[in-house]
Amino acid sequence: MPLMNEEYKPLSGREFPRFSGIKTFFRLPIADVTDKFDVALFGIPYDGGVSYRPGARFAPSLVREVSSLGRGFHMTRALSVFDKLKAADVGDCSVVPIDQTQTYEKIEKFVTKILSTDKKFISVGGDHSTTLPVLRALKKKYGVPLNFIHFDAHLDTYPAAWGCEYHHGAFARHAVEEGLVNPAQMLQIGIRGPLAAGSDLDFVNKHKITVKTVDDIRNTTISDFVKTLPSFKGPTYISYDIDCLDPAFAPGTGTPVPGGLTTYEVQRIMRAFKIENLVGADIVELSPPYDSSQITGLAAVDAMFELLCLMGESK
Numbered sequence: 681m682p683l684m685n686e687e688y689k690p691l692s693g694r695e696f697p698r699f700s701g702i703k704t705f706f707r708l709p710i711a712d713v714t715d716k717f718d719v720a721l722f723g724i725p726y727d728g729g730v731s732y733r734p735g736a737r738f739a740p741s742l743v744r745e746v747s748s749l750g751r752g753f754h755m756t757r758a759l760s761v762f763d764k765l766k767a768a769d770v771g772d773c774s775v776v777p778i779d780q781t782q783t784y785e786k787i788e789k790f791v792t793k794i795l796s797t798d799k800k801f802i803s804v805g806g807d808h809s810t811t812l813p814v815l816r817a818l819k820k821k822y823g824v825p826l827n828f829i830h831f832d833a834h835l836d837t838y839p840a841a842w843g844c845e846y847h848h849g850a851f852a853r854h855a856v857e858e859g860l861v862n863p864a865q866m867l868q869i870g871i872r873g874p875l876a877a878g879s880d881l882d883f884v885n886k887h888k889i890t891v892k893t894v895d896d897i898r899n900t901t902i903s904d905f906v907k908t909l910p911s912f913k914g915p916t917y918i919s920y921d922i923d924c925l926d927p928a929f930a931p932g933t934g935t936p937v938p939g940g941l942t943t944y945e946v947q948r949i950m951r952a953f954k955i956e957n958l959v960g961a962d963i964v965e966l967s968p969p970y971d972s973s974q975i976t977g978l979a980a981v982d983a984m985f986e987l988l989c990l991m992g993e994s995k
């Protein structure tokens with residue numbers, strides 16, 4: 681059974697049944713970051729920034745396992761993504777489970793190395809605090825604040841908690857304050873209450889960040905809603921917090937919020953994006969210990985596929 685292949689194609693399910701084989705993302709080959717391919721897939725198994733239920737450190741393993749069911753042809757787009765893009769699993773970023781500062785340094789260094797080879801990437805976290813060092817590396821590479829699409833139930837612009845600045849509910853605030861993302865080209869999707877207080881909205885209002893709540897999406901048809909999405913020119917990043925989905929579709933997450941999106945609505949939104957240059961993306965906050973049926977893992981795999989196709993279209 682080949683682990684390396686020059687074509688960077690998934691292992692065929694018709695040759696090796698999907699329950700067999702060593703688990704990599706989408707049954708792709710394992711590769712070194714410096715090899716010649718287009719998109720690096722990797723894990724960030726760190727959940728030291730969560731405020732409630734932990735477990736996201738186990739997400740890369742689960743997504744690798746469930747992605748055995750992943751397939752490469754997108755019906756709506758008529759796109760064979762692994763023909764368009766060479767993708768490979770480059771393993772997990774090294775982390776320090778009891779030290780966030782060291783973990784942040786390792787993540788930034790890991791992503792910087794990927795970017796030094798002019799690759800795009802999709803990571804599987806990890807809690808949402810891991811997105812901040814990824815954005816720091818991207819800002820250094822591209823030299824401008826990124827366009828930023830943020831799927832989430834939560835704003836993640838909240839203040840410090842327990843005296844700590846860098847928890848998973850504060851990463852988006854830091855990303856704006858550090859100038860890593862451009863608030864005028866920032867879109868939050870799936871946001872819903874309850875909030876701790878009305879003042880939780882002060883940050884997004886002050887920075888004029890575009891927030892699409894679940895009401896905004898449901899008050900019209902999905903076909904009409906997607907027409908309201910802006911298009912993005914210049915380097916763009918998508919951060920996908922799995923809790924944008926309703927807990928019925930994604931129970932396996934640390935801070936679930938009822939009244940969320942369906943997996944289908946997310947598919948339709950992802951398919952409607954007009955993104956000139958999607959440079960990177962992540963999927964975060966999947967907590968396998970709370971995902972008894974692997975339904976959340978499957979939702980993560982599906983989002984990963986849609987993100988890959990967006991990269992294929994924007995290439």
Ligand code: MN
Nearest residue numbers: 808832836921
């Ligand atoms: Mn989040």
Ligand code: MN
Nearest residue numbers: 833834921923
């Ligand atoms: Mn969230």
